Amino acid sequence: MTTPRGIDPRGPRFTATLTAVLLLTVVALGIAGTTYVINTSSGWSAYEITLKSPLQRLLEPGAILFAVLVLIFAWSATQGVAKHPFGLFFRAVIRPRLTPPAELEDPAPPTFAQGVGFLITATGLVLHLLGVPYALVIAASLAFIAAFLNSVFAFCLGCQIYLLLVRARIIRPKGAALA
Amino acid sequence: MQPILVVLGLVAFATALGLLWKSQQGRVRRTASTIDLPEGVTLGGRATLLQFSTEVCSPCRATHTVLDSLARETDDVTHVDFDLTHRPDVAARFNILQTPTTLILDRDGVVRARIGGAARRDSVLAELTRIGAAA
Numbered sequence: 099m100t101t102p103r104g105i106d107p108r109g110p111r112f113t114a115t116l117t118a119v120l121l122l123t124v125v126a127l128g129i130a131g132t133t134y135v136i137n138t139s140s141g142w143s144a145y146e147i148t149l150k151s152p153l154q155r156l157l158e159p160g161a162i163l164f165a166v167l168v169l170i171f172a173w174s175a176t177q178g179v180a181k182h183p184f185g186l187f188f189r190a191v192i193r194p195r196l197t198p199p200a201e202l203e204d205p206a207p208p209t210f211a212q213g214v215g216f217l218i219t220a221t222g223l224v225l226h227l228l229g230v231p232y233a234l235v236i237a238a239s240l241a242f243i244a245a246f247l248n249s250v251f252a253f254c255l256g257c258q259i260y261l262l263l264v265r266a267r268i269i270r271p272k273g274a275a276l277a
Numbered sequence: 278m279q280p281i282l283v284v285l286g287l288v289a290f291a292t293a294l295g296l297l298w299k300s301q302q303g304r305v306r307r308t309a310s311t312i313d314l315p316e317g318v319t320l321g322g323r324a325t326l327l328q329f330s331t332e333v334c335s336p337c338r339a340t341h342t343v344l345d346s347l348a349r350e351t352d353d354v355t356h357v358d359f360d361l362t363h364r365p366d367v368a369a370r371f372n373i374l375q376t377p378t379t380l381i382l383d384r385d386g387v388v389r390a391r392i393g394g395a396a397r398r399d400s401v402l403a404e405l406t407r408i409g410a411a412a
Contacts, residue, residue, distance in 0.1 A: 107335070125287065126280040203335055210333035235283075243291045251295035256333030257376050257394075264365045271363045 104202025105180055106193060111249055113184040113208075117215075118245035120167060124238040127160030132232070152227040160234055161226060167241075168223050171216035179208040211248065211255040215241055302394035305404060310388045312380075315359055315367050322353030324410035325382040326401070329373050332362045336395040340377040343398050351411050383408045 155161055174182035222237020247253035263269040314320070318327065326344045330337035341358050348356035361368045361376065371380070374393075381390040381404050390404045405411035 122284055122287065126284050129280040129283055204332075204338070207333045207335040239287055242287060243294065246288070246291040247295050247298065250292070251299055252336075253295065253298060254335055256331065257336060260331050260333045261361060261365070261368050261373055261376065265369055271365070 105185075105205045105208075106189075106199045107201075107203040108196070108199060109182075109185045109188045109193070110179060110203075110208040110211075111252070112188045112192065113179070113182055114245045114249035116184045117167065118242055118249050120163060121238050121242035121245060124160050124164045124167070125235055125242060127158075127163065128232075128235040128238060131158050131160055132235075150229070152229075155227050155229065160238075161223070164219065164223055164226075164234060164238060168216065168219045171212050171219055175209060175213035175216045179205045179212055182212070207254060207256045210260065211244070214255055214259065215244065218244075303392060303397045303400065304394070305400050306391045306393070308388050308391055311386065312371065312382075312388055314386065315371075318357050318359065319355075320382065320384070320386050321348075321355030323384050324351075324354045324405055324408060325386075326354065326356045327380040327382060328356065328358045328396075329361050329368070329371065329376055329378045329380075330358055331360065331376045334376040337377040340379065340396045343396055344379065344401065347398065347401055347405070351405060354405060354410055381405070381408070383410070 156165060170183060174185075179185060218237055218241050222233050222241075225233035225237070244253075244255055248255065260269070264271060314327075318325075326348060328337075328340060328344055330341070337358075341356075344356045344358075348354045359367065361373060367373075371378075377395060379392040379396045379401070380388050381392070381401070383389050389408050392401070402411060
């Protein structure tokens with residue numbers, strides 16, 4: 099097991115809180131700015147899909163914020179959660195004002211969670227750009243639930259889904275004997 | 278659809294999920310099943326605390342500390358921490374869906390209890406007492 103250097107466990111909690119608030123903002127913006135109008139004037143319900151290019155969809159306020167979050171997830175999943183921009187802010191501004199932590203934590207679990215966050219949000223963003231109705235709102239809601247549980251309940255995503263993903267052959271650990 | 282209603286609904290739903298998850302953590306389920314021990318695991322004289330962990334699980338470290346100190350303080354009780362990160366075959370064999378999962382084995386290797394999620398010291402001690410491995 100590689101344990102480069104322990105991180106303050108409050109760092110990922112802070113990151114999750116900020117991420118949850120931003121994801122909730124995406125949900126609200128996504129619903130407010132939704133372009134699928136239900137037309138009931140003609141006596142039947144129908145979705146009036148406005149024709150927009152992927153670029154126009156990307157420039158919606160909710161989508162811009164969501165795209166930034168996708169990039170942050172990608173960055174910290176590949177570079178390690180210690181380099182997460184919100185985590186850097188925590189270390190520079192907030193941590194000096196707190197008492198030192200009782201113990202340090204392995205960065206691997208929160209880094210794994212960032213990877214899951216990337217998969218969910220990136221899928222949602224791509225579907226949204228392709229014009230799938232409510233893809234943005236649904237993906238942001240799922241990611242929000244995970245971030246909220248992590249922030250408020252210290253929920254550990256890796257504990258609950260790593261083995262499921264491995265056993266479903268979605269993740270293939272190196273050198274693993276297959277089930 | 279009102280954005281504020283959806284936002285409030287999401288927060289309420291996530292809170293309910295979190296409370297449900299928390300209530301399930303560390304719950305002890307009593308069993309009486311026999312298993313083939315994973316390779317390299319030997320039974321303790323009176324009981325064995327067989328913990329399953331992965332590298333992407335932070336509460337596994339806390340559970341390790343709890344079980345390790347219990348094993349140290351109790352005669353003939355051993356603690357084994359088995360890393361499933363690269364062993365999906367073992368995870369499938371013991372039907373482990375989440376980590377940490379702890380099995381409490383008696384002197385004969387029969388699984389007497391199964392604890393999903395972070396193990397609490399008092400509930401593990403109660404089980405050890407029940408199976409006659411701790412006073």
